[in-house]
Amino acid sequence: MATDLAAPFAPRLLAWFDHHGRRCLPWQQPRTPYRVWLSEIMLQQTRVETVIPYFERFVRVFPDIATLARATLDEVLHLWTGLGYYARARNLHRTAAIVCERHGGELPDSLDALTALPGIGRSTAGAILAMAWQRRAPILDGNVRRVLARHRAIPGWPGDSAVARRLWALADDLTPTHRVADYTQAIMDLGATLCTRSRPACERCPVASDCLARQEDSVARYPSSRPARPQPIRHRLWLVLRADDGQVLLERRPPSGLWGGLWTFPECTPQTDLEILCGELGCAIAQRRSGPTGTHVFSHFRLDYQVLEIDALPLPAVGENTSRRWIDPAAPGTLGLPAPVQQQLLRLAGRPAPLPDPHPAVDAMAVHRAGDHPGEPHQS
Numbered sequence: 237m238a239t240d241l242a243a244p245f246a247p248r249l250l251a252w253f254d255h256h257g258r259r260c261l262p263w264q265q266p267r268t269p270y271r272v273w274l275s276e277i278m279l280q281q282t283r284v285e286t287v288i289p290y291f292e293r294f295v296r297v298f299p300d301i302a303t304l305a306r307a308t309l310d311e312v313l314h315l316w317t318g319l320g321y322y323a324r325a326r327n328l329h330r331t332a333a334i335v336c337e338r339h340g341g342e343l344p345d346s347l348d349a350l351t352a353l354p355g356i357g358r359s360t361a362g363a364i365l366a367m368a369w370q371r372r373a374p375i376l377d378g379n380v381r382r383v384l385a386r387h388r389a390i391p392g393w394p395g396d397s398a399v400a401r402r403l404w405a406l407a408d409d410l411t412p413t414h415r416v417a418d419y420t421q422a423i424m425d426l427g428a429t430l431c432t433r434s435r436p437a438c439e440r441c442p443v444a445s446d447c448l449a450r451q452e453d454s455v456a457r458y459p460s461s462r463p464a465r466p467q468p469i470r471h472r473l474w475l476v477l478r479a480d481d482g483q484v485l486l487e488r489r490p491p492s493g494l495w496g497g498l499w500t501f502p503e504c505t506p507q508t509d510l511e512i513l514c515g516e517l518g519c520a521i522a523q524r525r526s527g528p529t530g531t532h533v534f535s536h537f538r539l540d541y542q543v544l545e546i547d548a549l550p551l552p553a554v555g556e557n558t559s560r561r562w563i564d565p566a567a568p569g570t571l572g573l574p575a576p577v578q579q580q581l582l583r584l585a586g587r588p589a590p591l592p593d594p595h596p597a598v599d600a601m602a603v604h605r606a607g608d609h610p611g612e613p614h615q616s
Contacts, residue, residue, distance in 0.1 A: 245387075245443055246412040246419055252442035253422035256429075258284075262292055267417075269343045269368040270301050276360050277324050284428070290319050302341050305332035309497055313572020322572070326497055327355025345369050366420040374407035375420055376400075379427025384410075385459035386431060389448035393460045468537040473508070474501040476527060476584065477519055477548040483562040484584065485517065485548070486571070494534070499561070499571045501580070503541070510544075517560070519548035528583070532576050543580060 258264075261284065263275035274294065278287045294315050298304040304312070309329055316325040331353045335343055343364070344350055350361035359380075362373035376384075381394045384406050392399035412419055430437045436455055438444050449455045477485040486499040504513055514521050527543030563569065566585035573581070 244446070245410050248442045249422045249426065250412075250415055250418055253418055253425065257418070257422055257425050262288060262295075267367060269345075269364065271295065272368040273343055273356075273364050274328070276363050277328055277355060278319065280324060280360070281321055282319065286319070290315070300341075301332050301335050301343070304329065305336045305341075310572050311570050313498055314570040317573050317578055318575040320575075322495060322498060322574075323492075324355060325572075326491070330354045331356070343368070345371070347373060363420055366416045370417050372411060372413050372416050374404065374411045375424075376404055376407050377424065379424050379431070380407060381459055382433065383423060383427045383431045386436075386449035386455055387443060387447045389452060389454070389458060391458070391460060393462055395462060399459075470537055470539050471506055472503045472539060472541045473506055473510075474503050474527075474541050474543045474580070475510075475514070476501055476543055476545045476580070477514070477517065478545065478584075479548055479562060482564065484565055484581075485519075486561050486563055486568075486577075488559040488561075495574050497572060498574050498577075499568075500574060500577050501543075506542075510546075514546065514548065517548075519546070522547040522549045528580075530576055532574075541576075 261275075263271045275287070275291055278291055278294075297311075297315060298307060307329070309326065312325050312329045313322060316322060319325075334353060335341060339349075344353075345365065345368075347358070347361050347365065350356050350364060351358060356364070359375045359377050362375040363377070365371035365373040366375070381403055384390065384403050385394065388406060390399065390402055390406070394400055394403060426441070426443075430441050438447070438450050438455065441447065444450055447455075449458045475485075479485075485502060487502050488499050489495050489497060491497050502513070502517060504510070510524075511521060524544060524546045527545045529540070529542050532539045532541070561571075563571070564585075565581040566587070568578075568581055
């Protein structure tokens with residue numbers, strides 16, 4: 237199987253890449269292990285055009301692993317605000333510290349050592365090995381799954397363990413022993429630019445001649461979608477507690493879970509007794525009024541929130557080192573903020589919100605590598 241498929245597939249793909257591949261992405265200039273690792277984490281579940289400005293800002297502030305390890309989590313999350321899947325930022329910070337403590341400040345160059353680090357799955361590790369060190373290692377991100385499922389007409393949802401095993405075996409069979417960095421980028425580029433989820437450009441595909449899905453005229457069937465399931469909806473009140481000087485109260489969320497480590501408004505369910513809750517926050521309600529409503533989509537549920545603006549008296553004395561902090565909406569500093577909280581602060585400060593991202597990342601309670609968690613795009 238390996239000889240029959242690998243001989244025609246990889247050379248055709250590499251020949252196409254030589255003319256049409258992407259070589260000017262910022263993490264390729266230069267392509268160091270740190271920059272490859274950072275880009276691979278940012279590109280999990282997120283499109284290239286969305287990642288580029290975040291990557292460029294991030295490497296300006298944290299040009300190497302040692303600088304990242306010395307940073308505070310707030311500084312890291314602040315630069316991540318709006319990119320979604322915030323567990324990726326927490327894992328980057330943790331991994332940087334581990335690498336400095338156990339690996340002399342250099343990313344390890346073995347599959348086992350890489351996958352032992354937070355946030356690095358098999359596919360991410362393979363991409364780092366291939367593109368940073370030219371080590372032969374297969375990858376299976378969302379784009380590659382789509383290409384391979386169509387090329388060999390592999391039925392079933394890639395999240396199913398049996399389907400995943402078939403795709404991993406095929407990815408391993410097709411990965412060449414030479415030009416592995418180019419091949420890895422090429423197969424991701426093929427899925428991102430030609431073998432797209434909708435309206436694939438099969439007529440320009442370098443491996444279309446023996447694509448079984450195309451021969452069957454069934455490209456749209458592959459890969460199979462995740463089995464449908466209802467999306468739960470959570471209803472929350474966001475309490476914008478404003479002091480006499482215009483400052484508002486933010487709380488740091490627990491380190492793991494939904495928006496872990498980020499700063500948000502105190503929230504509660506619509507059934508909560510607000511007098512009691514505000515008392516627990518050290519405030520008395522002078523006046524309340526309804527603010528805007530909003531919706532934020534996570535990978536596992538939808539959050540519908542109603543902003544409730546409250547004039548809070550008196551201003552409590554809350555230390556800077558606690559999980560609560562009064563901040564000026566116009567100058568929140570370097571706090572890590574979820575995008576909808578940042579938008580509300582801009583509104584409160586009388587500033588226009590940024591234009592919505594045309595290709596937003598779906599937020600998540602926990603990060604999954606695109607090659608280990610099916611369904612979302614990588615490098616598209």
